[in-house]
Amino acid sequence: MRHFFEELNDILFLDIETASLEPNFDLLSERYQEEWLKKERHLYGNNEVIVPGSMFFEKAGIYAEFGKVICIGVGYFRFDKESETLTYRSKTFAETSEYDTLQAFKELLDKKPWTLCAHNGKEFDFPYLARRILINRIPLPEPLQLAGKKPWEVRHLDTLELWKFGDYKHYTRLELLATIFDIPTSKDGIDGSKVNESYYKHNDLQTIRTYCSKDVLVTAQIFLAFRGIPPELDFEIVNLDEEQA
Secondary structure, three states: OHHHHHHHHHEEEEEEEEEEOOOOHHHOOHHHHHHHHHHHHHHHOOOOOOOOOOOHHHHHHHOOOOEEEEEEEEEEEEEEOOOOEEEEEEEEEOOOOHHHHHHHHHHHHOOOOOEEEEOOHHHHHHHHHHHHHHHOOOOOOHHHOOOOOOHHHOOEEEHHHHHHOOOOOOOOOHHHHHHHOOOOOOOOOOOHHHHHHHHHOOOOHHHHHHHHHHHHHHHHHHHHHHOOOOOOOOOEEEEHHHHHO
16 A cells, blocks of 8 residues: 555646636637637538527537646645655646636646546546647646557556546546545536536636646545545645645
């Protein structure tokens, strides 16, 4: 078990929150509007009930080509060999510009050969981050570089994939896993469907930061549960955002 705690030092748990590129469809450039309408028709067909462009605010944030990263939450464990104590440190990146948010995140990834872990990370968080980093003309950090790597060289963990046990038809929400393993919920403020509204209509980035950070902690606790770590395991939680405030 001690060896496992030492391995935890190299795992970076993360979660991202995203929003549409603009608060409404009309603010997009003409080229972007044309591309979104094509995307919309592909998703919903020629449904006359849907006003062209009306789904942009609700759905665009899901797609890296039409959305942007507004918050990245990270967390990692530190195991002290001498005292045999475990500490969990958390931090969020949520700058005014997406470029600054992604650049700060890249600087963290460049510090060591992290293994990245997220819930549904392989389908959403990791590719979304990689695409937005490139769109912002930032060099791709090594942990997100997949080209030329063999599958076992890619240091990505996904708690959803781990829970599937090869059943690729199965999807399990983070909240359901938290319920199963009796882990405190992260959904006591907002949920993912309310992020765009909180960001654009209420300018409430702090609530989004808190929600994102809680999701990361839940993911980390679920990862511990997958290794049979008892729920009563005690570890100190250090919020680096509060220390820097």
